Amino acid sequence: MTQRITVIRGDGIGPDIVDATIQVLEKLGCDFAYDYADAGLMALENHGELLPQETLDLIAKNKVTLKGPLTTPVGEGFTSINVSLRKQFNLYANVRPVRSFKGTKARYEDIDIITIRENTEGMYSGLGQVVSPDGSEAEAMSKITRKGAEQIVRFAYELARREGRKKVTAVHKANILKSTSGLFLKVAREIGEQYPDIESAEMIVDNTCMQLVMNPHQFDVMVTTNLFGDILSDLCAGLVGGLGMAPGANIGQDCAIFEAVHGSAPDIAGKNLANPTSVMLAAAQMLDYLEMGDKAEKLRNALREVIETGDRTTRDLGGSHGTTEFTQAVLDRV
Ligand code: NAI
Ligand code: MG
Secondary structure, eight states, X not given: OOEEEEEEOOSTTHHHHHHHHHHHHHHTTOOEEEEEOOOTHHHHHHHSXXXXXXXXXXXXXXXXXXXXXXXXXXXXXXXXXHHHHHHHTTOXXXXXXXXXXXXXXXXXXXXXEEEEEEOSSBTTSOTTOEEOTTSSOEEOOOBOOHHHHHHHHHHHHHHHHHTTOOEEEEEEOTTTSTTHHHHHHHHHHHHHHTOTTSEEEEEXXXXXXXXXXXXXXXXXEEEEOHHHHHHHHHHHHHHTTSGGGOEEEEEOSSOEEEEESSOOOXXXXXXXXXXXXXXXXXXXXXXXXXXXXXXXXXXXXHHHHHHHHTTTOBGGGTOOBXXXXXXXXXXXXX
């Protein structure tokens, strides 16, 4: 049966790297039909709002979405579209794997880390945002629930088990953020005990940053709260050659959105410079989710071959080619 996919091309470099990815999915012979929906700046121009109802309806209807990065205008009272989408569809788990490819400018080989980021609570809950009338004070609320923490930690251990992973590290700041991070850590310890087949570790977030840079091979699966996960996953992207290499899946009970970890990269937009690997790897996550693992592997292998042989790679990877040439190199291999 044809699977319908909602596609949000996104802002900045989004359309280039999403279109490139659809070309590759087509070449792979996926039985997909695509419903295009607007969000972000394009939606603001076409519909007068960042996240039109039509788009929300399509995401709900098809249940699987491939999404380019969206620009959220700074200030002006706009809430982040990504935060809204994740909350609206209760996409509680953000799965961000990074894996080394040889031939990048990365300082390590053999990195293989999955960050599991809680995606709806914590500092990004959007609760209690107040700025005093004279602008001299600002507040925001961080909220962690036992249910939310249990759900994400369990998700991490189940993923570890399913994918033959050996270790789950809970990353926290319970020494200072005693209530919120404290609850997260308490729950992580409880759940960890239920998985004796998997090694459980815990680490304070600032030390984790240092350890990731100095000795990243000690990490396997990391599970953490929203803000820490956002930051750590960009750090992890830096370990494997940059943001152009890092995909992310936002997963809920019956709905999922697959995207790059990075943003709309306005500095390189419209210049045929963007590395589409991030969205292509997100598409591979989508294929896994749809139980089309053989096609996912084919796509990953094609990317690996292009990058490792340096055949038409983009500048961020040390090459001298553009998005279109890179995409052709991938198409030649799938
Ligand atoms: P960014 O992630 O767009 O860019 C950071 C740096 O990485 C830039 O130098 C950029 O050129 C480079 N980069 C990113 N993706 C690349 C790729 N595929 N190939 C080569 N180089 C790449 O972060 P920035 O500039 O802080 O944010 C720009 C906009 O993106 C903001 O409006 C922000 O709100 C939005 N954003 C959206 C996200 C999403 O839709 N999921 C996530 C993060 C930011
Ligand atoms: Mg981020």
